[in-house]
Amino acid sequence: MSDFAHDLPKAELHLHIEGTLEPELMFELAQRNGVAVPYTSVEEVRAAYVFTDLQSFLDIYYAACDVLRTEADFHDLARAYLERAAAQGVRHAEIFFDPQTHTARGVPFADVVGGIHRALASSDISSRLILCFLRHLSPEDAMATLEEALPHLDLIDGIGLDSSEVGNPPGRFADVFRRARELGLFAVAHAGEEGPPSYITEALDQLAVRRIDHGVRCIEDDGLVERLARDRVPLTVCPLSNVRLAVFPSMADHTIGELLDRGLCVTVNSDDPAYFGGYVGDNYRAIADELGLDRDQLVTLARNSFEAAVLEPAERAQHLEALEAFLRAG
Ligand code: ADE
Numbered sequence: 001m002s003d004f005a006h007d008l009p010k011a012e013l014h015l016h017i018e019g020t021l022e023p024e025l026m027f028e029l030a031q032r033n034g035v036a037v038p039y040t041s042v043e044e045v046r047a048a049y050v051f052t053d054l055q056s057f058l059d060i061y062y063a064a065c066d067v068l069r070t071e072a073d074f075h076d077l078a079r080a081y082l083e084r085a086a087a088q089g090v091r092h093a094e095i096f097f098d099p100q101t102h103t104a105r106g107v108p109f110a111d112v113v114g115g116i117h118r119a120l121a122s123s124d125i126s127s128r129l130i131l132c133f134l135r136h137l138s139p140e141d142a143m144a145t146l147e148e149a150l151p152h153l154d155l156i157d158g159i160g161l162d163s164s165e166v167g168n169p170p171g172r173f174a175d176v177f178r179r180a181r182e183l184g185l186f187a188v189a190h191a192g193e194e195g196p197p198s199y200i201t202e203a204l205d206q207l208a209v210r211r212i213d214h215g216v217r218c219i220e221d222d223g224l225v226e227r228l229a230r231d232r233v234p235l236t237v238c239p240l241s242n243v244r245l246a247v248f249p250s251m252a253d254h255t256i257g258e259l260l261d262r263g264l265c266v267t268v269n270s271d272d273p274a275y276f277g278g279y280v281g282d283n284y285r286a287i288a289d290e291l292g293l294d295r296d297q298l299v300t301l302a303r304n305s306f307e308a309a310v311l312e313p314a315e316r317a318q319h320l321e322a323l324e325a326f327l328r329a330g
């Protein structure tokens with residue numbers, strides 16, 4: 001069951017490209033760019049990846065981004081992700097990037113988006129690119145970032161909201177989300193990872209998001225669970241991330257099975273795979289092995305991933321047909 005889960009054709013909808021920076025590539029880019037890193041070996045880097053909560057992870061994750069300097073760096077980062085994802089059944093990927101982390105260091109917006117796009121354009125995996133605003137920064141900073149993105153909107157499909165959740169409710173970003181939606185971008189937001197269920201409601205009501213990233217804390221509010229089920233609002237759940245960031249004490253405590261049973265459009269994703277011990281197929285494998293999800297539930301998760309993706313009807317039908325062909329062959 002576990003190999004079946006790993007190999008299933010699937011879409012990945014919650015993936016921060018900066019979170020795919022493996023320690024080996026970090027050292028390679030540090031050397032290429034003459035940037036100092038506070039580690040002496042790959043083992044030392046991996047040993048540092050012990051987190052107590054979201055912020056303890058974000059501090060290390062933003063620091064590591066310092067090695068990303070050029071268009072080629074962003075290209076190599078995205079290409080490495082796409083190769084790993086393809087080996088774990090990913091047929092479609094909707095990829096987050098955090099431009100503010102890079103433009104604040106003087107890296108041109110065009111190099112960030114251009115490098116990522118060059119890798120996406122040469123891959124067999126279909127893709128969408130999602131610009132995430134950092135919610136620990138101001139709404140004005142987010143609006144300025146959207147302005148900076150305007151010359152590149154042909155390469156950007158959606159917007160998201162990430163970084164430190166608690167104390168930074170979605171409603172602060174209502175204006176910039178409205179402007180982005182007017183520009184034709186689709187909207188998603190992280191909510192209910194560490195923050196309360198009310199942040200999920202706020203993201204739906206004030207940001208008009210089409211998916212909720214994480215969203216696992218919805219389970220604390222029955223009315224919200226019913227709303228998410230009725231409206232088929234997808235949740236992009238990230239099991240290994242949730243355990244590494246102590247959202248759940250262990251995989252055995254994860255509520256993804258219950259969310260599925262309650263009729264939600266749940267999907268499985270990797271979030272920041274270089275930091276959390278695995279790519280998306282590894283996440284499917286973990287819930288099959290450790291939560292005992294059965295074949296039907298795993299197939300539902302894969303189907304949901306294509307249902308929740310931002311695809312044209314013909315593209316969606318092709319991906320779903322490829323999934324059915326895989327199931328018939330197995
Ligand atoms: N940025 C990268 N990963 C994140 C996560 N899991 N939550 C919020 N912001 C993030």
Ligand code: ZN
Pocket residue numbers: 014016162190213271
């Ligand atoms: Zn995330």
